[in-house]
Amino acid sequence: MKRFTYLLLLVLAVSGISTANAQGLKIPAASSTQTITQDLGLGKITIVYSRPNAKGRVMLGKQEPYGTVWRTGANSATTITFTDDVTIEGNKVPAGTYGLFSIPDPKEWTIILSKTSKTWGAYSYKQEEDFLRFRVKAWNIKEPVETFTMQFENVMPTAADLHLAWEHTALTFHITTDVDARVMASIDEAMKGEKKPYFAAAQYYYDNNKDMAKALEWINELEKTQPKSQFVKVWKARIQLKAGDKKGALATAEEGVRLSKEAKDGEYERLNAAVAAQAKS
Numbered sequence: 001m002k003r004f005t006y007l008l009l010l011v012l013a014v015s016g017i018s019t020a021n022a023q024g025l026k027i028p029a030a031s032s033t034q035t036i037t038q039d040l041g042l043g044k045i046t047i048v049y050s051r052p053n054a055k056g057r058v059m060l061g062k063q064e065p066y067g068t069v070w071r072t073g074a075n076s077a078t079t080i081t082f083t084d085d086v087t088i089e090g091n092k093v094p095a096g097t098y099g100l101f102s103i104p105d106p107k108e109w110t111i112i113l114s115k116t117s118k119t120w121g122a123y124s125y126k127q128e129e130d131f132l133r134f135r136v137k138a139w140n141i142k143e144p145v146e147t148f149t150m151q152f153e154n155v156m157p158t159a160a161d162l163h164l165a166w167e168h169t170a171l172t173f174h175i176t177t178d179v180d181a182r183v184m185a186s187i188d189e190a191m192k193g194e195k196k197p198y199f200a201a202a203q204y205y206y207d208n209n210k211d212m213a214k215a216l217e218w219i220n221e222l223e224k225t226q227p228k229s230q231f232v233k234v235w236k237a238r239i240q241l242k243a244g245d246k247k248g249a250l251a252t253a254e255e256g257v258r259l260s261k262e263a264k265d266g267e268y269e270r271l272n273a274a275v276a277a278q279a280k281s
Contacts, residue, residue, distance in 0.1 A: 029050070029075075030052075030053075030074075031050040031051055031052045031053070031073070031074035031075055032050065032051055033048065033049070033050050033051075033075070034048075034049060034050075034051055034150075035047070035048045036150065036151065036152070038152040038155065038160060040084070040086070040155075040158065040159075040160055040175065040177050041084055041157065041158045041177035041178075041179040042084060042177075042179050042182065042183075043082065043083035043084030043095070043177065044081075044082075044083045045080065045081070045082055045083075045086070045152075045160075045175065046080070046081045047078065047079070047080050047081075047100070047150060047162075048078065048079050049072065049073035049074075049078035049079075049100070049148075049150060050073045050074040050075040050076065050078075051073065051074065051147050051148045051149065052073065052074040052147070052148050053146055053147050053148075054144070054146055054147075054166070054167055058167075059166065059167055060104050060166060060167055060169055061104070061106070064104060066104055066105050066106065067103060067105060068103065068104075069101050069102075069103055069112070069122045069125050070101065070102050070103065070104060070122060071101060071121045071122045072100050072101055072102045072164075073148060074148075075120070075121070076118075076119070076120055076121070077099045077100070077101065077114075077117065077118075077119045077120070077121060077122060077125075078099070078100040078101075079097055079098065079099060079100060079117045080097070080098055080100045080113070081096070081097040081098075082094075082095050082096065083095055084177055084179070085177065085178075086175050086176065086177045087175070087176045087177070087178070088113075088132070088134070088173060088174070088175050089134045089136065089173050089174055091132050091134055093113065093131070093132060097117045098113040098114060098115065098117055098131060099112075099113070099114035099115075099116050099117040099118075099119065099125075100112070100113065100114075101113075101114055101122055101125060104138075104169070105138070106138070107137065107138055108135050108136070108137055108138060109135065109136055109138050109171050110133055110134070110135050111133070111134055111135070111136060111173060112130055112132070112133050113130070113131045113132040113133075114129050114130055114131065115129045115130070115131050116129045134173070136171050136172065136173045137171065138169055138170065138171040139169075139170055139171070140168050140169065140170075141165065141168055141169070141170045142168070144167055144168055145165045145166050145167060145168075145170075147166075148164075148165075148166040149164070149165050149166065150162060150163065150164050151163050153172070157207070158176055158177050158178065158179060159174065159175065159176045159177075160174075160175050161173070161174055161175070162175060180208065183204060187200075187201045187204065196218075196221070198218040198219065198221050198222040199218075199219070199222050199232075199235070201215075201218050202215040202216075202218040202219045202222070202235065202239065203235065205218075206235070206238060206239055206242060209242075212239055212242050212243035213243065215239045215243075216236070216239050216240065216243060219232065219235055219236045219239055220236070223236060228259055229259075230256050230259045230260040230263065230265055230268035230269075230271075230272060231268060233252055233253065233255055233256030233259060233268075233272055234253065234256050234268060234271045234272045234275060236252050237249045237250075237252040237253035237256060237272065237275040237276070237279070238275055240252060241275060241278055241279055246279045246280075247279075249275060249276075249278075249279040250276055250279035250280060252275075253272045253273070253275040253276035253279060254272075254276055256268065256271075256272030256275075257269055257272045257273050257276065260272055
């Protein structure tokens with residue numbers, strides 16, 4: 001009788017689990033999904049991938065064999081989306097969404113951008129659907145990475161590195177985008193309008209080593225509307241210094257220091273003082 005009762009309770013329990021699943025029971029995924037988005041140039045890069053854990057197992061080279069196409073994550077194949085055209089390791093890639101597959105090996109990985117991005121795992125992967133293949137060096141890291149991780153590093157206005165790490169292996173590939181022609185054209189167009197973006201244009205010229213005479217012209221126009229701005233002074237001094245006018249940069253920066261002291265603005269006092277020190281050197 002006791003055995004019958006135990007079996008009956010077990011059947012009811014299993015039945016209850018099945019019913020709960022049918023009703024939409026939610027449990028944590030073994031490999032959590034992560035979405036990372038990085039601004040680059042005038043666009044964005046978005047990666048969606050699931051992050052498997054080692055859990056004491058040897059993954060790369062065993063659970064995920066070397067020389068075999070991998071989904072670069074778990075569950076659905078990893079996707080990477082570019083809103084603008086980019087260049088990856090010297091290869092031009094149009095804007096769009098791609099499947100991000102890879103072929104791991106101990107010293108070198110093959111990275112694959114597939115025109116097919118909606119697939120479970122790599123089971124239906126076809127090489128003829130590749131858009132791009134390239135190889136990158138892999139290296140050993142001392143501290144093990146338990147959870148497969150992708151992140152952007154060395155991020156600059158138009159360049160970034162995508163870094164992959166798992167267990168004792170890491171690799172990086174370089175992504176760039178060229179927006180200069182578009183930005184220069186947009187500056188020219190904006191300067192035809194009533195509200196001219198003097199500061200943004202001057203800053204872009206300064207940061208990208210364009211015509212410093214033109215940058216100075218614009219910052220001078222801004223200064224006419226904000227003659228006591230410590231912020232404007234520090235940028236004008238920077239532009240003067242890059243243009244080779246140390247004497248002018250020193251005078252502007254020292255004025256910026258004086259105005260900052262009057263306003264009790266310690267941050268811009270330090271920034272203006274730093275430019276003044278450069279101008280004296």
